Amino acid sequence: MFSLSEKGVKKFPNVAKMFDWLSMCTYCSNCGQFYEYGKERNFAAVNCPSGDYFKFSVYNGSRSRNTLLKGLLSGRISLDDEAAKILFSCTLCGACQQMCETDVKDWILYIEEAARADVQRNSVGVPEGIQTWSKHIPLEHNPYIEKHSERLNWIPKSIRSSLPKKAEYVYFVGCTASYRQKNIALATIELLRKLNVDFTIVQDEWCCGSPLLRTGQFDRAKETALHNINVIGKHGDKIITTCAGCYRSLEKDYKKESPEGYKDLFETSFDMPVIHTIEVLDKAVKKGEVTFREDPRWAHKRVTYHDSCHIGRHCGIYEQPRDVLRAMPIIFVEMERNRQWSFCCGAGGGIRGGMPEYSLETAMKRNQEAIGIKAEIMTSVCPFCYRNFSDAAKKWDMPLGVWDIIEIANETMIVDKR
Numbered sequence: 520m521f522s523l524s525e526k527g528v529k530k531f532p533n534v535a536k537m538f539d540w541l542s543m544c545t546y547c548s549n550c551g552q553f554y555e556y557g558k559e560r561n562f563a564a565v566n567c568p569s570g571d572y573f574k575f576s577v578y579n580g581s582r583s584r585n586t587l588l589k590g591l592l593s594g595r596i597s598l599d600d601e602a603a604k605i606l607f608s609c610t611l612c613g614a615c616q617q618m619c620e621t622d623v624k625d626w627i628l629y630i631e632e633a634a635r636a637d638v639q640r641n642s643v644g645v646p647e648g649i650q651t652w653s654k655h656i657p658l659e660h661n662p663y664i665e666k667h668s669e670r671l672n673w674i675p676k677s678i679r680s681s682l683p684k685k686a687e688y689v690y691f692v693g694c695t696a697s698y699r700q701k702n703i704a705l706a707t708i709e710l711l712r713k714l715n716v717d718f719t720i721v722q723d724e725w726c727c728g729s730p731l732l733r734t735g736q737f738d739r740a741k742e743t744a745l746h747n748i749n750v751i752g753k754h755g756d757k758i759i760t761t762c763a764g765c766y767r768s769l770e771k772d773y774k775k776e777s778p779e780g781y782k783d784l785f786e787t788s789f790d791m792p793v794i795h796t797i798e799v800l801d802k803a804v805k806k807g808e809v810t811f812r813e814d815p816r817w818a819h820k821r822v823t824y825h826d827s828c829h830i831g832r833h834c835g836i837y838e839q840p841r842d843v844l845r846a847m848p849i850i851f852v853e854m855e856r857n858r859q860w861s862f863c864c865g866a867g868g869g870i871r872g873g874m875p876e877y878s879l880e881t882a883m884k885r886n887q888e889a890i891g892i893k894a895e896i897m898t899s900v901c902p903f904c905y906r907n908f909s910d911a912a913k914k915w916d917m918p919l920g921v922w923d924i925i926e927i928a929n930e931t932m933i934v935d936k937r
């Protein structure tokens with residue numbers, strides 16, 4: 520039996536507020552792997568990137584972290600670098616949550632983030648990489664140690680001058696597309712223009728706050744969220760993103776009612792509609808306004824799709840990217856771990872910046888899974904997943920092309936709006 524101790528509550532006040540939910544974990548270990556038995560298929564697979572990398576059960580699934588947190592709250596375990604490393608090594612992919620069948624299910628990721636807020640308060644064992652980019656966000660509003668004044672440098676001058684002050688949509692570019700995957704940001708604005716979408720870009724966009732939220736830095740996250748809510752509201756009525764992480768932040772973190780305990784950490788009042796570019800494209804394809812021509816880079820090649828955790832498991836967008844790919848002259852092939860069973864790319868939860876070797880090795884394993892079904896191309900609708908997959912493919916010289924679906928669509932679409 521675990522019970523709260525004065526020492527534990529003092530060190531972990533935020534997790535203590537969620538203790539009733541934490542107590543619902545029965546240690547059944549369901550969360551330690553994917554499996555499904557039925558007439559349709561029998562399937563069992565690795566689900567937790569952290570357990571898979573560290574090869575030690577205390578890193579595997581939410582059961583292990585729930586147990587650790589109960590130990591910390593009871594005062595029987597002390598917070599040290601190793602305990603902090605276990606708490607920070609979760610990518611927050613939600614694969615364990617998918618498997619859980621008790622009442623802790625909907626709370627698992629909130630509890631993990633609250634635990635990180637408590638570790639941050641105690642200043643013990645926060646990975647150095649996370650500390651570095653975290654200090655930069657309040658100054659330059661991005662985690663890439665880049666200048667805020669250069670955020671929009673990727674936009675061609677001719678397009679920048681033609682962007683209206685106010686439009687129906689604000690394209691929220693996000694930090695990864697602004698500073699690292701400019702190819703995806705450029706493809707997005709070209710595609711939106713071809714589709715005649717009335718959009719603009721906010722000059723003073725800040726980081727959506729996802730890296731801060733996922734690593735338990737709620738005060739900083741709130742500052743950036745409130746800024747974005749204020750500036751976006753002056754320039755548009757709806758938001759388009761091309762980043763799964765930004766989509767999740769804006770659509771879920773900024774908007775949805777948080778549970779008790781977490782509410783004290785982060786809550787904003789925001790109700791603007793948020794849409795991902797793939798949804799805009801999917802609608803146009805289904806209306807018959809867009810078809811795709813053959814291009815030797817992709818035509819008749821075996822193409823698979825990776826469900827980014829932030830847009831898949833966290834927000835339930837699974838079919839639209841697949842429907843767009845099926846409308847293209849490619850051979851669409853599915854990895855065994857797909858949709859809610861997707862295996863994380865390894866970038867999220869602060870892992871890419873905090874534990875880069877583990878992060879890249881996880882992306883490499885996902886690339887291997889794609890190669891295992893003879894895919895020649897890996898696609899996603901997230902610049903952060905794209906970045907991890909393409910960096911891993913380069914590092915291990917893997918025979919796999921990496922593309923965002925928006926890039927392929929932009930290069931091959933034929934628009935007919937008769």
Ligand code: SF4
Nearest residue numbers: 544547548550582619
């Ligand atoms: S988190 Fe859920 S699935 Fe995992 S051990 Fe606890 S109750 Fe079981």
Ligand code: SF4
Nearest residue numbers: 567609610612613615
């Ligand atoms: S959220 Fe993902 S990385 Fe974290 S414990 Fe669950 S399965 Fe493992």
